[in-house]
Amino acid sequence: MTSCCLLALNASGGVTSPNGLLEATLDISNIGRPVYSVNYKGKPVILPSGLGFELRGDSDLLNGFEIVASDTTDFHEVWQPVWGENTNIDNTYRELSVSYRQKDTGRQMNIRMRVYDDGVGFRYEFPQQNNLVYFVINEEKTEFAMPSDMTAWWIPGDYGTQEYEYTECKLSEISKLYPDTLELNSNQQDFSRTGVQTSLQLKSDDGLYVNIHEAALVDYPCLHLNLNEENLTFTSWLTPDAEGAKGRMQAPCHTPWRTVMVSDDARQILASNLILNLNEPCKIEDTSWIHPVKYMGIWWEMIGHDKPWAYTFDLPSVQLGKTDYTSVKPNGVHPANTANAKRYIDFAAEHGFDQLLIEGWNIGWEDWMGHRKDYVFDFMTPYPDFDLEEVNEYARSKGIKIMMHHETSSSIRNYERHMEAAYNLMNRLGNDAVKSGYVGNIIPVGEHHFGQWMVNHYLYCVTEAAKHKIMVNAHEAVHPTGLCRTWPNLVANESARGTEYESFKGNSTSHTCILPFTRLQGGPMDYTPGIFEMDMSKCSDNKHHFVNTTICRQLALYLTMYSPLQMAADLPEVYEQFPDAFEFIKEVPVDWQHSIYLEAEPARYITVARKDKASEAWYVGSISANDRKSKFSLDFLEPGKKYEATIYADAEDAAIVTNPQAYKITKKKVNSKSQLELNSVAGGGYAISIKPLN
């Protein structure tokens, strides 16, 4: 499969990173296949690996190439994201661009590679030409030949969902463990026993951290990887359309960037801006309406407490425009009702939140899932027990905006048909954020969540929303690839197993210790932390398990899971039981001047310090999969300045399942010379606010 790539290169087409530690090459094999390789501090990261495409109905773009030109340029900029982990982002790289020409066909394919200190990105470019105009990709054949049997943290490749637990194993063990990783959900469709998703986190025995992903996924199918266990080489595996095609292309065009991040310091993998930097600058001229959001929701009542989104239990199915909801018997336990919404609004306003998500407000939930129902929602009409205008007015009077909820049930045409009117309704109501969802199989049938058709749809929603000054938080969409740089109104995605799974059966204690290495590389996640009641049997008679976390870990997640959109997911009455711990959720910022990863190891622990964008206060969050003593210096504080730290830490006898709500809050004077040592129990963590005293 990759033998061609292991041959000696004809000539060296190498370029080194600005700091000289990373070297990448673009070259050609003796059968004319484009190849590349990556080295870091003299060690191989990616062995010489083949590039190219198998096409449909046309000869492949794989072999028989010659290099006709190559060019190297340097680039440096510092740019300011609308929101983010840092006010300034450095974007410095050396670029190597190589023009390949297929000798038999005359077709041209260029490869552009950007080499950063912390990784490389490369993409295929197809310039305008007469003999390659429209083409259909059968499979992209980008290889990643790994230099050793590395440890991988992976989820199974899938065309429809990323909502899996991560598996940690050697590359050579993937196929053996694969069957155990599969977990059915409503979108699930795996494709290969050695298929994995990106971002894929890897670590070599000698301590090299490598991460493979993609950046700027636009009008192209989502990238997965398929491993050849014999030679430890991954090959790209795209998501097909209904006819099995994997990308319908029209030159001039290019693919997304394929990225390889590398460092011998795990913290640098978390701190990397490679994915963002490879995306295009912001295309929204006036971004003043885009802002971070801290919100509560009528949500955990359904997810955790098994209450219904639906208004009635009496109908086997409903038909919008035909079913008369005013004549059916309400189930009486539907949380998205006017009175309950006002209760949440009161609480959210009292505690300084920005928005309230309300799910189940609109008609259609009685049979929304699993039926491939085309006209499933109209995104406009509230249930009889929910007075949208009254709730909205009440919210506005209290300074709260309603976060709209557009569950599409993956009926895509139906959503696009109603989207303009639904966005207009939001504009009229003065609301500026929507949570959208894509549960279930896609309509049109045969399309997948991660295919080119859907990738196009998700971005369409974001760009149309931008016209309406609406921020998008899309769930069950394709994995993020840094597009939030270009479209910062894409404030968050789900695209991983979130807190909701704590309600279904629980997440492992390592889960949130790996997500920042993998899922978060492409953009923020609406992980919905803040669960304080861990005993699910208190939430629902049907549940008998615990949320695998301590309260302090829940606080720490507001730091370790960076997002400009953060939820306090539990119920008001639960927070009222723990007002001092809740204080941290109320106080923690959601936008930052500067972030420093203090400690990190994939799936083990993460400690991060972040400086508030609006003040001189710092916040530290730490989570750990196992019992752990954390130790770090506060040398990031301004020298000579005095601060008071408020530390929210697991109590000594805290423990997930048996004693998760045990915490202690202590205050301590600190300065830039202070050292802190703090313990986290397994599945626990801590959170600190550090405020200047003068």
Add this chain to the structure above:
Amino acid sequence: MTSCCLLALNASGGVTSPNGLLEATLDISNIGRPVYSVNYKGKPVILPSGLGFELRGDSDLLNGFEIVASDTTDFHEVWQPVWGENTNIDNTYRELSVSYRQKDTGRQMNIRMRVYDDGVGFRYEFPQQNNLVYFVINEEKTEFAMPSDMTAWWIPGDYGTQEYEYTECKLSEISKLYPDTLELNSNQQDFSRTGVQTSLQLKSDDGLYVNIHEAALVDYPCLHLNLNEENLTFTSWLTPDAEGAKGRMQAPCHTPWRTVMVSDDARQILASNLILNLNEPCKIEDTSWIHPVKYMGIWWEMIGHDKPWAYTFDLPSVQLGKTDYTSVKPNGVHPANTANAKRYIDFAAEHGFDQLLIEGWNIGWEDWMGHRKDYVFDFMTPYPDFDLEEVNEYARSKGIKIMMHHETSSSIRNYERHMEAAYNLMNRLGNDAVKSGYVGNIIPVGEHHFGQWMVNHYLYCVTEAAKHKIMVNAHEAVHPTGLCRTWPNLVANESARGTEYESFKGNSTSHTCILPFTRLQGGPMDYTPGIFEMDMSKCSDNKHHFVNTTICRQLALYLTMYSPLQMAADLPEVYEQFPDAFEFIKEVPVDWQHSIYLEAEPARYITVARKDKASEAWYVGSISANDRKSKFSLDFLEPGKKYEATIYADAEDAAIVTNPQAYKITKKKVNSKSQLELNSVAGGGYAISIKPLN
């Protein structure tokens, strides 16, 4: 296959038509399969034939039923169409409704049958019930067991096109002749060697005319038929989606009507309103904006004269929003330019036309077809040589409206995304009719022109257009099924081989003699008659054939091909050569008080008399496939009243190909006692205007 249906019926569930001549039954076979039969004047029309469905992932709805209830009712109304062949339409039927219950599953399926004097319609209805809510049809199994080896006029079953010549043969010969009927076009996808489309015209050796079609096709796949040649039984064959499913249903729901028209007088088949009557009444409250239209077009210059829709020949492909049209070299022969449009407007206004169609006005035509290009048109942006505002203003100043052209290239999502803006543009410009087109394979891939997904789309376009007071003339859409009763802004469709094929390679002389029996049953066709220059070598250097018609046949088509939308398709400079013949096109109405079919035989000849809706004038049109003497009485004229007939007839030496432009115009005093004898040459015809003298 149909043995179950040939068994004796358990009990008689018969109902006769209002005039007692037609009898239909709904019953059950000894294995519990619903069956029906149709007799006319004591002769079998449809032998006992099975009904039901094969389902996906569920047991079938085919056998094991019992009858739990049946009911008979009478209905009579006279309704007025917004436009049509007659001012008043009689809708009188007896209805038999039978409730079937599947004994093992308890599932209910009702069959409602309406028996008219000229045929029957029946449909399946699925009431709301707990054990049949969502279901997926694998195949509908509605049988039509024909009583003898009838003559059929058929086109091959196809999921994507109806643009075929009709074949005339015995049922038993269909599979033998099938391969010769296939003719590739850009949408073509046949499915069975014995597959045929509806409306299917049949005739028995003893002179019974039978026609099978469907009415009110909404949210369901298009009906085709597949013949079992051994027992001469057709079975329904629906159009599949990308996963092969043939209808995704949610109870309560029903199928379209399956129709069997029958008469021993071929003229009654043409006069039947069965299909319209089976559709629901008009759903548009204010229909004052819907009106018949006589139009010219910048169209035959491209179709017949091989001029380009595209603006430039210099680009291998274009990308909307990226390609800079102002910097490319125009081809200079693009007819949709401002000056040429004004020339057409001048001519159309001078001769009393209502509208001018302009094709090729908008950017994107350089590579619009055959590439499955998603963002292919924006329906908004004119080419640099076409000043839309100037042309529109010029047209309005002359009393002409521009008929907008929305070729979708079958990129459905793209059209729906732009539709609202495109309709808004039309509203702003004051234009009220759009010709839409669906050339090429459907995007999303795997869907077909005639599948449920697309059926849903076509109707969506019509209902959205109604909100904008826009009339729709959709080409390459699914076959019409009388929906223009419900949505009279659906003023025409193509859905058959139109005049454009005269330019490609010619239509047979029988083609327009069969279309009114078949294609026109479901609604008007935008056949685009009025071609006066038959020698295609005078139109294009690449063409060396003739339009198979005489000039007088072209005039007659305005009568025999009923449509409220009629084009004069040839070029102004051609009409200027034949001002006296052109006078008929200028004068002939497009909306009628009353229509009488005087002579008819499928694929042989049609003579029809129509009374102008706005005056006391009558018009007669006649076409014939072969040399023929036509003879009829003018007893439809008002007794005692004097009229002058102006007769446009083939000259004695007229002949298609060799002398098609030979005609003679004569005037004659006539009254209700007059008899006329007129000759048509093969492929010829005549047209008459009969105007009162006092």
